[in-house]
Amino acid sequence: MSIQLVTDAAQAEAEATRVASPLAVRGLTVSYGQTPAIFSVDMTLRAGAMTAIVGPNGAGKSTLLKAALQVITPLAGTVTVFGQPLERMRDRIAYVPQRASVDWDFPTRVIDVVLMGMYRQLGLLGRVRAKHRAQAMRALERVGMTDFATRQIGQLSGGQQQRVFLARALAQDADIYVLDEPFAGVDAATEKAIIAVLKDLRDTGRTVLAVHHDLATVPDYFDDVVLLNTQVIAAGPVAEAFTEDNLQAAYGGRLTTARVDPESAVG
Amino acid sequence: MGPEFVALSLTPLLIGICVAVACALPGNFLLLRRQALIGDAISHVVLPGIVVAFLLTGMVATGPMLLGAAGAAVLAVIAIEAIRRLGKIEAGAAMGVVFTAMFAGGVLLLERSDTSSVHLDVEHALYGNLESLIWLDANGWTSLTDPAALAGLPVELPRMALALLVVAAFIFLFWRPLALSTFDEGFARGVGLRTGPLGLALVVVSAIAAVAAFDAVGSIIVIAMFICPPAAARMMTNRLGHQVAWSAGFAALAAILGYVLAGYGPLWVGASASVSAAGMIATVSGIILAVTAVAGPHRTRGS
Numbered sequence: 001m002s003i004q005l006v007t008d009a010a011q012a013e014a015e016a017t018r019v020a021s022p023l024a025v026r027g028l029t030v031s032y033g034q035t036p037a038i039f040s041v042d043m044t045l046r047a048g049a050m051t052a053i054v055g056p057n058g059a060g061k062s063t064l065l066k067a068a069l070q071v072i073t074p075l076a077g078t079v080t081v082f083g084q085p086l087e088r089m090r091d092r093i094a095y096v097p098q099r100a101s102v103d104w105d106f107p108t109r110v111i112d113v114v115l116m117g118m119y120r121q122l123g124l125l126g127r128v129r130a131k132h133r134a135q136a137m138r139a140l141e142r143v144g145m146t147d148f149a150t151r152q153i154g155q156l157s158g159g160q161q162q163r164v165f166l167a168r169a170l171a172q173d174a175d176i177y178v179l180d181e182p183f184a185g186v187d188a189a190t191e192k193a194i195i196a197v198l199k200d201l202r203d204t205g206r207t208v209l210a211v212h213h214d215l216a217t218v219p220d221y222f223d224d225v226v227l228l229n230t231q232v233i234a235a236g237p238v239a240e241a242f243t244e245d246n247l248q249a250a251y252g253g254r255l256t257t258a259r260v261d262p263e264s265a266v267g
Numbered sequence: 268m269g270p271e272f273v274a275l276s277l278t279p280l281l282i283g284i285c286v287a288v289a290c291a292l293p294g295n296f297l298l299l300r301r302q303a304l305i306g307d308a309i310s311h312v313v314l315p316g317i318v319v320a321f322l323l324t325g326m327v328a329t330g331p332m333l334l335g336a337a338g339a340a341v342l343a344v345i346a347i348e349a350i351r352r353l354g355k356i357e358a359g360a361a362m363g364v365v366f367t368a369m370f371a372g373g374v375l376l377l378e379r380s381d382t383s384s385v386h387l388d389v390e391h392a393l394y395g396n397l398e399s400l401i402w403l404d405a406n407g408w409t410s411l412t413d414p415a416a417l418a419g420l421p422v423e424l425p426r427m428a429l430a431l432l433v434v435a436a437f438i439f440l441f442w443r444p445l446a447l448s449t450f451d452e453g454f455a456r457g458v459g460l461r462t463g464p465l466g467l468a469l470v471v472v473s474a475i476a477a478v479a480a481f482d483a484v485g486s487i488i489v490i491a492m493f494i495c496p497p498a499a500a501r502m503m504t505n506r507l508g509h510q511v512a513w514s515a516g517f518a519a520l521a522a523i524l525g526y527v528l529a530g531y532g533p534l535w536v537g538a539s540a541s542v543s544a545a546g547m548i549a550t551v552s553g554i555i556l557a558v559t560a561v562a563g564p565h566r567t568r569g570s
Contacts (some may be wrong), residue, residue: 071456087459095457102451106299107507116447119458124443152505168454178457 014044019083022047022176022207023068023093028077030060030067037063039231041077045176045209046224050202052212054242055228056251061211062098062180064228069095069178081176091120094169096179099162104154110164111149114139117171139170142197159190166194177201179210195221218242270407276526278402278424283526283548285427286484287518289434289476290492295511296438296469298497299449304359305470306493308366309477310486312343314392315373317481322380329422329482336478343369344470395485397526397544400424423483430479437472438511445469446507484545491549492518499556502563521552 018024021044028041038060045051053061067074070086081089094117114136115128122128140146143163148156156164162182169177177198183191198208202223212218218225218238225242227233227250234246290306297303313336320335343365350361374389404410404419411417438445448455448462455462477489500513525548530541560566 066453069457071453090457090459093457095454097451097453097457101453103299106450107501107505107510108446108450109506112506113450116450116454119443119447119455119460122443124440154505172458 018044018080020047021045021080022082023178023209024080024083025064025068026078026080028064028067028079029075030063030072031075036075036230038067038228041228041232043068043226043232043235045207047207048202048205049223050198050208050210050221051224051226052210052218052222053226053228054212054215054218054250055233059229059250061228065095065178065180065209065211069093071095071097091172092175094172094174094177096165096169096177096182098180099158099165099184101180104156104161106153108153109149110140110145110151110153110156111136113153113164114167114171117168120172135173136167136171139167140164142170142200143167144193157187159186162186162190163193166197170197174206176207176209179208181211181213184213215247270405273408273410274403274405275401276530277405278421279397279400279544280523280526282400282421282424282427282483283397283488283522283544284519285424285431286476286480286488287492287496287522287548287552288515289427289431290473290480290489291496291514291518292434292438292511293469293473293476294493295497295500295507295514296445296449297473297493298501299507300466300469302358302470303494304362306473306477307490308343308347308362309340309470309474310481310489310493311366311370312339312373313478313481313486315339315369315376316342317392318373318376318380322376329426332482333478336481337474339369340474340478391485392481393485393487394543394545395481395483395488397484397548398530398541400483427479427483430476434472434476437468441465441468484548487549488545491552492521495549495552495556496521499552499559499563502559502566505565517552517555521555522548525549525551 018026024044026042028043029039030037041060041064043064053064055061063072066072067077068079070079079086081092086093111133115122115132117139118132118135122132137146137149140149143166145160145163145167148160148164153161153164162185166179166182169179179198182194182198186194198210198221202208210222212222219242222238224236225238226235227241227246229250229252233250234241234243294303294306297305316335316337316339317332318335319339320331323335324331346365347358347361350356350364351358354361356364373392377389377392400421400423402410402416402420404416406416444455444460444465447458448460448465452462473493477486477493480489496514496517497510499517500510503513504510526544528551529544529547532547533539533541
C-alpha cells in the first residue's frame, strides 16, 4: 500500500510540473508507415529555460517538434501548454520551421513574410495597419534585417533567410519559441546573432526549444537538453543529462564521428 | 463595333474573358503549390462525368451535366489520393494516370452511346463551341438595357460570370490563409490554420471554374488558363498580389486577342475560313508565356 501511495505522490508531483510547464508532451508517438519515428515521448519544458533537442540523424527530432505543435498529427499522446490544451493556446507559441522546408522563390518580400507572423492578430480580412508594420519592422531590427524589408526573399543568403524566419516568430510576441535547426547552414555571424536573440528571449522570461546539431555548443547555448533517439534517452539540465554515457546511449557507435569533447560536454 | 459586333462577338468575348480569368486566378496558387496538373486533371475527367450524366438522363441539360462533372472531379481527386497513398506513387504520376484513364473512358463511352441526336462529341469536349454562343436577340448596344433582349443571352454567360464571381470571392476572402499555407504549410499549421480543408477548398473552387468553363469552351482553354497566365505573371513580378493581378490581365488579353485572331487572322493571311477560337486563345496564352519567359523582368529568381 505504501508503495502505491508513493507512486501517487510522485504522479501528483509530475502532474503539477506539467501543468506549470510552458509545453509538456506525454506519450507522444508518431509513425511514418510501419516503424515509429518517435515512440512514447514525454517532455516537460522548464519555464524560462532554453532546451535543446539533440540526437543522431533520423532520431525524430523534427518529428517531435512538429508533433508537439500538432503540425503533424501524432498517433497517440497529449500536448499541454501551461496545462491547457494546445488548440486554445496557439497564440502563446511561435514556430520556426526548417529553412529548407519552404520555396524561397515564392513571390513575396521580407516584410510580407514577417507580417505572416501576425496572422492570428490580423485574422482573415483585418487590414495591415501602421502598428502592424511597425511591429514587423521591430522584429526585423532585432535580427539586423531592417535594410532588407522590401527585398524579394529569393535574394537572401541562407543566414539572412534564417533571420527572417526568426523575425516572423518574434513578430508573434509569443511565450514559447520552438525552432527547428535554427543554425543549419548559416554563417557564423548569423549564428551569433540568433543565439543572442534567443538568450534575450530567455532573459525576458520566454521559453525556447530548439533542435540542435552541434554537440560542442550545447553547453554554451542551452540550459536543458533532451537526448532523443526515437525514445527519450535522457532529459534535464545540461550538467546532469548531457553526459558521455547518455550521449553514447543516444548515438550508439556513431558518436566518435560526432567528435564531442567530453570535457566540454559535461561542463 | 456596330450591332453585328454585339450580336455575334460580344457574348463569346465576354464568356472567353470570364473563363480565362476564372481559371487563371486559382491557377496562381495551384502553380505555386506545384499542383498545376490538378487543373489539367479536372478538365479531363469532366468528360466521362458529362457522358454518364447524359446516359442517365438522356438529355443535354446543364444541371445533370454539371452534377456529373462535379461527381467525376470528386471521384478523380479520391482516386488520385488513393493511388498516391496506397501505391506510394508520386502525385504527378498519379494524376497523369487517373485523368488520362478517365478521359479515355469518357471517349469510349461517348463512342458506344448514341449521342448523334445531341451536341456531344469528342471535338466539342476539347474545343467547346465558343463561336456559337451568340446573342441573336441583340440589335445593338441598346440591347444591353433591354430586358427582352437580355433574356435571350446565351445561358453560358451568366453561368460563367457566376463561376468567376465565386472564384474571385473565394480568393479575396481567403487570401491571407491561402498565401500563408502556400508559402509555408508547416508554419500555417503551427498558427492553427487547417491547411487540409483549405487546400481541398482550393481544388473544389478550381473544379467549379473548370466544370463551368468546360461546357462553353472545352478543356483546351481550361488547361491553358490554369497554367499559362499565372506562369507568365510570375515572370513579371516578385509579389504575390501583383502576380495574381498580372495573371488576370494576361488571361483577359489572351481571350480577346485569341478570339480576334481566330476570327480574322486567317483572312489577313489569305486563308478563307476562321479557326477555333478556343484553340487560338490557348495558343495566344502560350505565346504570352514564351514572351515573358524571354523578356520578363523577373524571369531569373532573386532579381
